[in-house]
Amino acid sequence: MIRDKIEEYGIRQCIDCGKCSWACPVSHRQNDFSPRTVVEHLLLYDEHLSSREMWDCVTCGTCSALCNSRVKFHEIMRTIRKLSVERASPMMTHGDTFDLIARLSSKPYLHPKTSSWLTSDLRISKNSKVLLFVGCTPYLNIIFKHLNIDFLQIPRAAVKLLNAMGIEPNVLESERCCGHDQYWLGDDELFLQLAELNLKAIGSSGAEEVIAFCPECYSTLKFVYPQFFGPLDFEVKNLTAMMGDAVAGGILTLKKDNTLSTTFHDPCRLAKHSNIIDEPRKILHSISNFFEMPRSGHTSVCCGVASWVNCDSWTKYWQLERIEEARATGAGTLVTACPKCLAHLSCAQYEKNNYDESYRFDIVDIHVLAASRMSSNERGKAELQDSKREKLN
Numbered sequence: 001m002i003r004d005k006i007e008e009y010g011i012r013q014c015i016d017c018g019k020c021s022w023a024c025p026v027s028h029r030q031n032d033f034s035p036r037t038v039v040e041h042l043l044l045y046d047e048h049l050s051s052r053e054m055w056d057c058v059t060c061g062t063c064s065a066l067c068n069s070r071v072k073f074h075e076i077m078r079t080i081r082k083l084s085v086e087r088a089s090p091m092m093t094h095g096d097t098f099d100l101i102a103r104l105s106s107k108p109y110l111h112p113k114t115s116s117w118l119t120s121d122l123r124i125s126k127n128s129k130v131l132l133f134v135g136c137t138p139y140l141n142i143i144f145k146h147l148n149i150d151f152l153q154i155p156r157a158a159v160k161l162l163n164a165m166g167i168e169p170n171v172l173e174s175e176r177c178c179g180h181d182q183y184w185l186g187d188d189e190l191f192l193q194l195a196e197l198n199l200k201a202i203g204s205s206g207a208e209e210v211i212a213f214c215p216e217c218y219s220t221l222k223f224v225y226p227q228f229f230g231p232l233d234f235e236v237k238n239l240t241a242m243m244g245d246a247v248a249g250g251i252l253t254l255k256k257d258n259t260l261s262t263t264f265h266d267p268c269r270l271a272k273h274s275n276i277i278d279e280p281r282k283i284l285h286s287i288s289n290f291f292e293m294p295r296s297g298h299t300s301v302c303c304g305v306a307s308w309v310n311c312d313s314w315t316k317y318w319q320l321e322r323i324e325e326a327r328a329t330g331a332g333t334l335v336t337a338c339p340k341c342l343a344h345l346s347c348a349q350y351e352k353n354n355y356d357e358s359y360r361f362d363i364v365d366i367h368v369l370a371a372s373r374m375s376s377n378e379r380g381k382a383e384l385q386d387s388k389r390e391k392l393n
Ligand code: SF4
Pocket: 013, 014, 015, 016, 017, 018, 019, 020, 021, 035, 036, 039, 063, 066, 067, 068, 069, 070, 071, 073
């Protein structure tokens, strides 16, 4: 079957330039791993990969983003996993908790209440044509309690920001995991069960637009669902990108704090899978003094743990190296736009903090940070709309 994919993923177009291997974070740490060599072997010998090669790739997409011949290497890795998943499975972190959540989430007779994070100050509307897709972020609050991060601030900030942009979104009472991890693990069966349930729920809500703040949810709904189900009946948008455009277009006004200095860690699913690079920077320039890290945009480095695989001493090393890179810019705050990048980078910091003060450094989510910088004018508008709503009620 992998031979069938040679044309689809452009393997034959490889010109053997080696850019992919130069950029691949795994190649940097393991001399025997090289996307270029894998491409060459698939082309010449139809060779199967070792289990280690198959699971060491973090599917970050750096190789594909930089390849002039448009070889979709990360998709090739996913296909190889799919072909092998019945015989070999990865070692997953956190005792397979996230896989278990996805499995429970795929049962149509279970209706997990995933909207209990909503607070009375957030304006949502059950009749809205715009749906906010929240994904598994609420579960992170339970699993990463020790990190002292309130992950629920992220969906709350998302609603506040949408309200400030004049949007009262709908939120599903009971939402399923988007299936991102199962897709990239090669578990198409579970992925399809989750996707079908989500599409049914989104269809029943009447949504014409679905907004995701999580880059994994966004890239899965936007690019993966149509591969299996054809064109969707709704448009998929990413909140970070919307905010960047709204700030540039004067629709969203954020107050600058001249004492705040930031740098940005590009999540793989945002920068490399979705090509959303400028928008978060527009937001950060408007609220802070922004410093760029040497590895940014298409050449940024992965947080190390995609789909809850590969949490080991090497990925911890990448994470600490990334925090050091952020600090070296002179910025006081490392900002990211993915709840899981926030968890993984903060986790490395948490472990290191026990004995090394140089890692005590703010790591925050861009939506939470932006919501804290909403101008009083925006808050005033929100309160005015609230009082109007109360009168109507
Ligand atoms: S970057 Fe693309 S063209 Fe160059 S070696 Fe890698 S796969 Fe081949």
